[in-house]
Amino acid sequence: MPEASHKPRRLALRPALIGAAKAAALMLGLAFPLLAYRAEADFSNQLVLQSRWSAVLFAVATVFVLRFASILFARQDKAAPPAPKNPSAMLIRLTGLARFASLGGIACLIAFPIVMLALFGAAGSLKWIDNFGIQILIYVMLGWGLNIVVGLAGLLDLGYVAFYAVGAYSYALLSTTWGWSFWICLPVAGLLAAFWGVMLGFPVLRLRGDYLAIVTLAFGEIIRIVLTNWTALTNGDSGIGSIPRISFFGLPFVAGPSGFAAHFGLAYAPIHRVIFLFYLVLALALLTNFVTLRLRRLPIGRAWEALREDEIACRSLGIDTVTTKLTAFALGALVAGLAGAVFAARQNFVSPSSFTFLESATILAIVVLGGRGSQLGVALAATGIIGGSELLRELDGLKRIFGDAFDPTQYRMLIVGFAMVVMMNWKPRGLIAIRTPSIFLFKRKPIVGALAKEGHG
Amino acid sequence: MEIFLQQLINGVTLGSIYGLIAIGYTMVFGIIGMVNFAHGDVFMVSTFIALIAFLALTQILGATSLPFCFIAVLIGAMVLTSLWSYMIERLAYRRLRGSFRLAPLISAIGMSIFLSNLVYVLQGPRNKSMPPLFNDVIQVTQGGGYDVTLSVKQILIVAVTALLLAGFWLLVQKTSLGRAQRACEQDSRMAALLGIDVDRTISLTFVIGAALAAVAGVLYMLYYGVVNSSDGFIPGVKAFTAAVLGGIGSLPGAVLGGLLIGLIETFWSAYFSSDYKDVAAFSILAVTLIFMPSGLFGRPDVEKV
Known part of the structure; x- marks a missing residue:
């Protein structure tokens, strides 16, 4: 698709920030008990919690950045997915090559x-x-x-x-x-x-x-x-x-x-x-x-x-x-x-x-x-x-x-x-x-x- | 007779846990026609969440009141497990609607492997055991060779299950959400034409199923007091068996199926062999599917060409 037919794209910061914040909040909720704490048995076989908040912070930040980038740079015109094409001549040649x-x-x-x-x-x-x-x-x-x-x-x-x-x-x-x-x-x-x-x-x-x-x-x-x-x-x-x-x-x-x-x-x-x-x-x-x-x-x-x-x-x-x-x-x-x-x-x-x-x-x-x-x-x-x-x-x-x-x-x-x-x-x-x-x-x-x-x- | 009575009590307790998990299977199957293979592992995740939440409450926040802890853990586990289920539906299943039939199932198997190994990596391979709670025991019969006992734990499990099932029944029957859910189950395209947000309804179905599985997880943790990252598979398959036995897609069927599977399992362990109790459950699954595919309350599956 020719790129020139589009209007100059404006980076949508606000929706990207909101979306990323939502994703980060979801990640925090997912990470909260399982990643944040690890239940380990101590010497008297009692479970104690070891906290890992730095890992949680890292996970949440990663999700935020990834989601932010994915919304920001997503194609703004969501075209219908292209219909499956019949294989090109190259593909046919490739399957011929498969034998070799x-x-x-x-x-x-x-x-x-x-x-x-x-x-x-x-x-x-x-x-x-x-x-x-x-x-x-x-x-x-x-x-x-x-x-x-x-x-x-x-x-x-x-x-x-x-x-x-x-x-x-x-x-x-x-x-x-x-x-x-x-x-x-x-x-x-x-x-x-x-x-x-x-x-x-x-x-x-x-x-x-x-x-x-x-x-x-x-x-x-x-x-x-x-x-x-x-x-x-x-x-x-x-x-x-x-x-x-x-x-x-x-x-x-x-x-x-x-x-x-x-x-x-x-x-x-x-x-x-x-x-x-x-x-x-x-x-x-x-x-x-x-x-x-x-x-x-x-x-x-x-x-x-x-x-x-x-x-x-x-x-x-x-x-x-x-x-x-x-x-x-x-x-x-x-x-x-x-x-x-x-x-x-x-x-x-x-x-x-x-x-x-x-x-x-x-x-x-x-x-x-x-x-x-x-x-x-x-x-x-x-x-x-x-x-x-x-x-x-x-x-x-x-x-x-x-x-x-x-x-x-x-x-x-x-x-x-x-x-x-x-x-x-x-x-x-x-x-x-x-x-x-x-x-x-x-x-x-x-x-x-x-x-x-x-x-x- | 005493043994019979004791096994009946144990069976009903176990059966209510299976019934709660089975509802998640049956609802998802009813609405999008797929076996949510990861549901057993969602249950396992919820037991871990419950365990850690309980430890955090008692060790870090210093809560001492047991009933308060129980209710807080129950609600916390329901909310947090719902998030997991929501995430799973978004990432693993949503894009596969309308794909060919086996794609969501394979994706679900992948999700199940992913979840159990994620918990394995995050929480380690050892069994986690919790201090036993609610230990009071009521003697039902006395004298004779065998005392039948009923623990407070068991009463609590059955009571919580009954209460939540009643609430769940009201939700499905009386609220607009439940109406939308039932409409999507009957004909999702028609429901969409009438303005129901089908995607949202399906997400909510996953969330409700997970919340009930989380209740089962908390009760399981309370009853057995020990959990491992590989513990999602067997209860999951048994709960699925329960859903199939009751007729997949039928909510009362799932609960009844769960009770039946729980009873069969405990009686099998008591009278035959506890080594082969899983074989009993699996055989029931196979026999039901082969000879009575629509279960006790299910609608027969009519295929149109």
């Missing part, structure tokens, strides 16, 4: 452990490959699995972590009680999780949207409570330890003549196992991605997307919604089960505290922030959230600024929650909100997410 970008990404991931090993040596790279590489990839896998349920089929599942738990406990229990090897347990864990996916999916077939979300949340919590309290089987809160470590298709990663290193004529190093686990998760994640992308073009994948857009239309066209929903639940759960088995093998310890609602919410945040339905977006969001929160652990330097009591990791979920709110308000469809139709005439054209109608979920 993802191939490049895969190449980078394959090279990642080797580069880390070269940069930091065998001991220093352990943290990067294990905490960053494997953990992020497990979450990418979980994100892609949940993406089938939430992104493709449009069924909001808040209890997804239950299937992750089923996978992890399957491997933990089968390997410690019956001595099954990881390679037998992996498919079994996946299948058991898929079975539970169908079991929990079946009763909720009639539910949609918010109700479905709450019931899946309830199921997730029930499974966690059972895992906590069924001590005879699961050892309760203390969890199951000494889960057998992963082997290289039967060759254990141990020092000595029977180990992996001796067999291939290498010097023994514990990092071999971690690198192998990294490639295993990478392979499983890529398999998930490949299967999802292929399924999208099959009738079942199209039925999922049709279900997401409009269930009633879907049903009136003769699509069997029962099968459609159950396959989505089962496949999503299968992926979570596989990821759970890998998780148990990585930690060699599982306990119910790893499978709380917060974990479900984190995975959901990954899917939502990435853009439901977008594989690349989910991978980017997982890297951002999990990698970012791991990086927070690295920020010990901040302690020098904020004092020793400052622990950056406790801000992790605070930021995640805030990001979810901001993302929904700013881009309700996530980072990558472009839909690529799986069926098209002549030429594949991506659709801006805002143009796609989304039904009741």
Whole structure:
């Protein structure tokens, strides 16, 4: 819009001051008890208050300045938001580039452990490959699995972590009680999780949207409570330890003549196992991605997307919604089960505290922030959230600024929650909100997410 | 029989707390059709506000009269919690009206995580426990193997709940605000055409819901005397269960549902296993939604194409 067509703008000081004063007063009211005082138990276990009025002053002043500036410099003519445009030619080219970008990404991931090993040596790279590489990839896998349920089929599942738990406990229990090897347990864990996916999916077939979300949340919590309290089987809160470590298709990663290193004529190093686990998760994640992308073009994948857009239309066209929903639940759960088995093998310890609602919410945040339905977006969001929160652990330097009591990791979920709110308000469809139709005439054209109608979920 | 009577008393006490929280869920769902997932955490925030306000009154201002403190804390917590709820509605939900259906829910989940972690950061991870107040106990039955007791606390909780619910009922039924609220619930577009400020009414709905949750928070603090920043989730889900059981959108349903959930939970703990008492509540939620989605008093959900 040409700037010249406006009258010279007058800075509206009065309304800005009033608005800022209101916002500051609200902030004072919000800050008054929670920020101003901290209730701490003293030596005799009595609560005493420690005041923090300087923090309150700082918060109120910040809000005042921000609100003042935002009113002062806000556009005075509130034009109607521009209608969503169809993607420009550049956007189409970008999605074409995404193919090369993802191939490049895969190449980078394959090279990642080797580069880390070269940069930091065998001991220093352990943290990067294990905490960053494997953990992020497990979450990418979980994100892609949940993406089938939430992104493709449009069924909001808040209890997804239950299937992750089923996978992890399957491997933990089968390997410690019956001595099954990881390679037998992996498919079994996946299948058991898929079975539970169908079991929990079946009763909720009639539910949609918010109700479905709450019931899946309830199921997730029930499974966690059972895992906590069924001590005879699961050892309760203390969890199951000494889960057998992963082997290289039967060759254990141990020092000595029977180990992996001796067999291939290498010097023994514990990092071999971690690198192998990294490639295993990478392979499983890529398999998930490949299967999802292929399924999208099959009738079942199209039925999922049709279900997401409009269930009633879907049903009136003769699509069997029962099968459609159950396959989505089962496949999503299968992926979570596989990821759970890998998780148990990585930690060699599982306990119910790893499978709380917060974990479900984190995975959901990954899917939502990435853009439901977008594989690349989910991978980017997982890297951002999990990698970012791991990086927070690295920020010990901040302690020098904020004092020793400052622990950056406790801000992790605070930021995640805030990001979810901001993302929904700013881009309700996530980072990558472009839909690529799986069926098209002549030429594949991506659709801006805002143009796609989304039904009741 | 004595155990039954005792559990009945405990169940009604717990149920009134759930009922107060459930009203917030049911009102918001009635008016904008979303599950305000952060409501449980608003309740948790209010318990912290109540705790700190009580400590500030007794330690800094040196107030000694217990009834005065109780009323001051109750009013203070109601006002300050309302501010939180108002802020949440403005920042997290208002822009999402008319967006696709899952957007407000996801925003609410984000808000819930944000609130519980904010309190965690601001107040620390430890449980906060308060000195027990109103400790007098009345013996209801004596002799036999089991004495049934009724504490002053419990009477106070039920009485305050009843009083506030009566006031709330008058507010919804008799005032112009309540009329506007009910009109928006029936048809917000029509209400807007008739000159009702829908945005303001929705804000007020959030504020009223939060004020009642704050009452629940004060009573919870009084009853249990201990709170933690993660304590919003489970009571929140249970209160939501209560709202669903009573029929979401129905105010008497929410209170009745709350009482039922409170009773079921205490009887389950007494006769079966207290480890699995949350499983009981969650199972009721699932079973109600699957077999009786409109609850006890709810209107059936008719979908027009």
